[in-house]
Amino acid sequence: MEREQYIEYIRKTLNEAVIEAMRNQEGKPANYIPELANVDPDLVSGSILLSDGTQISSGDFNNQVFTLQSVAKLISLIGLMEEYGEEKIFSWIHVEPSGQSFSSIAQVDRYGPLPVNPMVNAGAIALCSRIPGNTQQRAQWLDVWAAKLFGRTLQVNGKVFASERATGDRNRSIAYLLKSKHELGISVDDALETYFYLCSYECNVESAAYLPMLLANGGLAPDGTRVISERTSNGVVAIMATCGMYDESGIHLVRTGMPAKSGVSGIIVAVATGRGGVAVCSPRLNEKGGSIRGHQILAHVSREFDWHFAAPWGYMKIEE
DSSP, X not given: OBHHHHHHHHHHHHHHXXXXXXXXXXXXXXXXXXXXXXXXXXXXXXXXXXXXXXXXXXXXXXXXXXXXXXXXXHHHHHHHHHHHOHHHHHHHOOOOOXXXXXXXXXXXXXXXXXXXXXXXXXXXXXXXXXXXXXXXXXXXXXXXHHHHHXXXXXXXXXXXXXXXXXXXXXXXXXXXXXXXXXXXXXXXXXXXXXXXHHHTBEEOHHHHTHHHHHHHTTTBOTTSOBOSOHHHHHHHHHHHXXXXXXXXXXXXXXXXXXXXXXXXXXXXXXXXXXXXEEEEEOOOBOXXXXXXXXXXXXXXXXXXXXXXXXXXXXXXXXXX
């Protein structure tokens, strides 16, 4: 298939997937963070960024902005892996699937002292406590890594940040439990300030697709510039495959074959290895905190393009 035909086929398929998902009225936005409950539940957008930099988007991508929430856990994980290495990181956290809610307190107490993986709240809070410096320096460190991984400077949504801080009692419980087990590098308040800041980065699907594209390309930008090491990229994709979708990681990987990370704002980023990155967002969530429409779009795209990681080759061969 010639390249122009290939791009047009991707555009047509993504449009079909988004239109089909729009009809799905199941689920509702997260309501335990007040600012997330105020969004329009019917917004839906998707974007595919191929490894060569070609981007195809559909739906409300021009006017849907959201906070990254747990997708931002990839920022702290990647930055720390690059600066400290795997051995040090895995002395702070495990990398095993939890089989429980992303905000589970019981798993910290039962399976401690180390959090089970960096994709659940306990693991991300623990990693935030290991970022060097004071509160301002940790925020600046995150800003630098966010810009590297998303290809542009990200802003923090102040209203969401304040809302997270005001209603984050469950995360405070997790942090105090970690502190009691000597698994926080700093005070509870300082660790949570950094964690809430991290979750409040704002984005749209076109920018969000940049990170999974990097991971699909082994850490390389479309122009060949190395942004992160291939070792880190491979490790993070593996963690996304097993832990990125919490206790629905298994069924997601079976259906799509694309390692992914979800956030309760309705964002999902997914890695089509060797092909590109996909970002989808719709705030209607299932009981596990995943975007119902996002899951639907990813399954459609993977099926049509044969982007399952276990497939021996993609659906289409491109002729330059």
